[in-house]
Amino acid sequence: MTRPLTLLESRKKDLGLDLSEEDLRRLYTTMVRTRKMDDKLVLLQRQGRIGFYLACTGQEATHVGAAFALEQDDWVFAHYRDQGIPLLKGIEMERMVHQCFGNVRDNTKGRQMPVHYSFKEINFVSISSPLAVQIIQAAGTAYAMKVKGRKDVVLTSFGDGSSSEGDFHSGMNFAAVRKAPCIFLLENNQYAISVPLDHQTASDGFAVKAEGYGMPGVQVDGNDVLAMYQAVKEAVDRARRGEGPTLIEAVSFRMAAHSTSDDPSRYVPEEEYAEWKAKDPILRFEKYLLKQGVIDEDFIQSTAKAAEGEVDAAVKAAEAEQWHPEADTLFDDVYAELPPHLLEQRERMRRDVEENGMPGGHH
Amino acid sequence: MTMIQAITHTLAQAMERDPDVLVFGEDVGPNGGVFRATDGLHAQFGEDRVFDTPLNENLIVGAAIGMAAYGMRPVPEIQFMDYIWPAYDQLVNEAAKMRYRSGGEYTCPMTVRTPYGGGIRGGHYHSQSGETPFAHTPGLVVVAPSTAHDAKGLLHASIENDDPVVFMEPKALYRAAKGDVSEGYYKEELGKAAVRQEGTDVTIVSYGSTMPMSLKAAAAAGEQDVGVEVIDLRTIYPWDKETVLKSVKKTGRLVVVNEAPLTAGFASEISATVAEEAIEYMEAPIKRVTGYDTPFPYTLEGLYMPNPNKVMQAIEEVINF
Structure with missing residues (x-):
């Protein structure tokens, strides 16, 4: 296998990237905020304060670096391990925490499990639990952009396991055939819940699969935020020029459980974990930035402290809210307008609430 | 007009009225569809708006969802309703729930046209009536016209509907159902018998x-x-x-x-x-x-x-x- 693209430990002083020092600090800060948010919310789940959580620990560089290559009007069809993207694109952490609580201020009205975000204002499309479904949808959106004559692009992300789904094939094939401006970001984190790569594919990595679809495939060090940015930027530029889609395989590692219902010590060998822990994307980037003089120890301390304060405040705000959306919202958004049978059923529900109160309670 | 003529005429009219209407599926392009439902549309509206997809029903519906979420009004065709099942997940878990699960942020205004039903000696892979699971799916609208007039009015209403529609065309009536269909634009209200x-x-x-x-x-x-x-x-x-x-x-x-x-x-x-x-x-x-x-x-x-x-x-x- 060819070595994945890596920049961070390069001897070159100038990496040839169009990033300012402020950009570099923003990338770093976003990764730290993502890590701190994950740590806190996993803890909250353990304490029974939220029902479920999916951490992206170890994969922050992959999606934060990728998303930094996007512009305002580009769209994102992410999966449930990309929480750094909304943070990078300016979504307040508090709103994300409201979603994880599914409370009255969750913008998706308590409709989905934690981490299944939707943020229209940054073109971040509602996340699905079923794997790979968003890959085809992303290709469809990209095609629509092309038909509309726009220069925007779509980024869709998914895991190594998703590459086994038919939807991966469907989306890749369609985007390539129609030359749709779509970037397929395969986040290879070594495991699909407990299933390792060699049970997922017999191919030499995933980037090579692009060839069968007639698009370029690039393998990138997913724990190198700058390499991720550079590779995705090239793919984005290519898509904007009308040259079609690209598959990017980001090689990384899930340093967290698949979800709070999973125990990775059952299937990840200790040595493997230790090996990847040494390649922690935040520590690697930190080292690089220190060396370049872009940040100092004070900046590291204050960034960590600010991120912890941010998530603590967000949790406090979320817990102060009514734990449930209003009962009537159960019937909203099934259709644009409530059809007669749902009006009838809503009346039945209202009587139920009147007589028996709101069932359930805190998680 | 026969029902199939009414459908072709309506698709053309909808595409003239709204540049965001796209028609695609298997053989719907230059060939005009195996039942000729899209006859002439490719020549009239071009390859961007009327096109043959790779042979993959899951793709046809899934891609339509992405187009619809972006603001288009896709009208994909599934060649026979018997072949819609590879797209079942995209229809039932994705299209039907897009509005709900995103808290109303994203919608899915698409119309999946598909011929259904028996009477053409098609055996079980070309004859089934698949409405039941879709009529069990909150978020979907399921339509089945029985006249040429309604095929037009209901198809316009479906394309303009802001939620996903499974538009079932009784293939045995494509040419058997004949009647006056006015050339002008009109709609028949969904949800009304x-x-x-x-x-x-x-x-x-x-x-x-x-x-x-x-x-x-x-x-x-x-x-x-x-x-x-x-x-x-x-x-x-x-x-x-x-x-x-x-x-x-x-x-x-x-x-x-x-x-x-x-x-x-x-x-x-x-x-x-x-x-x-x-x-x-x-x-x-x-x-x-x-x-x-x-x-x-x-x-x-x-x-x-x-x-x-x-x-x-x-x-x-x-x-x-």
Whole structure:
């Protein structure tokens, strides 16, 4: 296998990237905020304060670096391990925490499990639990952009396991055939819940699969935020020029459980974990930035402290809210307008609430 | 116009009216579709808006969802409803729930056109009626016209509808259903049934492919002085309960006709609702005339399918109860 693209430990002083020092600090800060948010919310789940959580620990560089290559009007069809993207694109952490609580201020009205975000204002499309479904949808959106004559692009992300789904094939094939401006970001984190790569594919990595679809495939060090940015930027530029889609395989590692219902010590060998822990994307980037003089120890301390304060405040705000959306919202958004049978059923529900109160309670 | 001509004409009209309407599927491009539903559209509107997709139903529906979420109004075709199942997840888990799961942030205004039903000697892979699971899916609208006029009005309404529609075209009626279709633009409201014939003794509820046989049986009953009220649901889901209840409260007898298998078919839903909400008006047990609970057969198609005689027999049973 060819070595994945890596920049961070390069001897070159100038990496040839169009990033300012402020950009570099923003990338770093976003990764730290993502890590701190994950740590806190996993803890909250353990304490029974939220029902479920999916951490992206170890994969922050992959999606934060990728998303930094996007512009305002580009769209994102992410999966449930990309929480750094909304943070990078300016979504307040508090709103994300409201979603994880599914409370009255969750913008998706308590409709989905934690981490299944939707943020229209940054073109971040509602996340699905079923794997790979968003890959085809992303290709469809990209095609629509092309038909509309726009220069925007779509980024869709998914895991190594998703590459086994038919939807991966469907989306890749369609985007390539129609030359749709779509970037397929395969986040290879070594495991699909407990299933390792060699049970997922017999191919030499995933980037090579692009060839069968007639698009370029690039393998990138997913724990190198700058390499991720550079590779995705090239793919984005290519898509904007009308040259079609690209598959990017980001090689990384899930340093967290698949979800709070999973125990990775059952299937990840200790040595493997230790090996990847040494390649922690935040520590690697930190080292690089220190060396370049872009940040100092004070900046590291204050960034960590600010991120912890941010998530603590967000949790406090979320817990102060009514734990449930209003009962009537159960019937909203099934259709644009409530059809007669749902009006009838809503009346039945209202009587139920009147007589028996709101069932359930805190998680 | 025949129903198929009405559909082609409506697609062209919708594409002229709205540049965001896109038509795609298998063989729908230069070939104009295996039933010729998209005949001439590729030449008129070009490759960007009318195109052949790779042969992959899951792709056709999934890509349409992405286009719809972006603000287009895709009208994909699934060549036969028997082939829609690879796209079941995209339709039921994705398209149907897009509005709900995103808290109303994203929507999915698409219309999946698909020919359904028997009577063309197509065996079970070219004949099934697949409405039941979709009519069990909150967020979807399921439509089945039975006339050329309605095919146009309902198709326009479906394309303009802001939620996903499964538009079932009774292929046996593509050329058999003929009638006046006005050239001008018009819509038929979704969720509203049509009373095709008024009567006071028995109510028949049906939709799509089984409407002509229902009307035939009603005419035969009329010759024996039995007044049959015939309701064409037109929209299977959400269905027009009000019109059906009003009718059975008048007639006290109900026969429901659909081609799909008996058990848990949509006829069962109508029967259950009438039993639940109007049992005190009923003078006879409710009868369902449907396909048998077998796969759709090839040679014995005629035996399997509902027909005017079976409907007539049900009418007699409820009258003579």
